[in-house]
Amino acid sequence: MxxxxxxxxxxxxxxxxxxxxxxxxxxxxxxxxxxxxxxxxxxxxxxxxxxxxxxxxxxxxxxxxxxxxxxxxxxxxxxxxxxxxxxxxQFLPQPLSEAEVNDLIDQAIADTGAAGMQDMGKLMGVLKPLLQGRADMGAVSGKVRTKLTA
Structure with missing residues (x-):
């Protein structure tokens, strides 16, 4: 198939x-x-x-x-x-807006109960399938790092 x-x-x-x-x-x-x-x-x-x-x-x-x-x-x-x-x-999914990416990050933090940098890998593991091809993963990683250290 x-x-x-x-x-x-x-x-x-x-x-x-x-x-x-x-x-x-x-x-x-x-x-x-x-x-x-x-x-x-x-x-x-x-x-x-x-x-x-x-x-x-x-x-x-x-x-x-x-x-x-x-x-x-x-x-x-x-x-x-x-x-x-x-x-x-043209073959990639439509990119997500800044607000949509932030909402997905917030949702993933709530779902996983991530509390600090030690949870970064777990959080990125949840986010990657959702965001692959729809957002710059480097930028997403930076946003996640900021939220986890805040």
Whole structure:
């Protein structure tokens, strides 16, 4: 059983081929290649959550590359990476607002009874499946740390 997200990616790839949209097609092929590589490495069929984790990682890598390319004055390469980010983000869930993230953090603290920094791992374990691909986990970690030390 192929995940719905993988099926959607394959359909989009076919559409890009028909439209002769080379930049989009290249990005879709990169995504599907990453997914296939992960399936081969883990010897399992990926679900939508696994694919979202891969897409999130790909966006993060490209954002890091853009920063480095811009620092080196390579705007041509930065533009290419930004175009890939745009295509990849189309397959990620809608990002949560700042207020929604804060509400989820507060709810997780209440549910787990987290009282201090020693509960950070437990709290992040609860939050990660809820926020993966929908919020910057680094920023979430900082907010959790602030709330636990306050």
């Amino acid at each position: 192929v995940s719905a997200l993988i099926a959607q990616l394959k359909d989009q790839q076919k559409d890009a081929m028909r439209a002769k949209d080379k930049p989009r097609l290249g990005t879709l092929r990169l995504i599907l290649s990453e997914v296939k590589q992960q399936e081969v490495d883990t010897r399992t069929e990926l679900n939508d959550d696994d694919v979202i984790a891969i897409l999130t990682k790909m966006v993060k890598q490209r954002k890091d590359s853009v920063t480095q390319f811009e620092a080196a004055g390579r705007d041509d390469l930065a533009t290419k990476e930004l175009a890939e980010i745009t295509v990849i983000e």
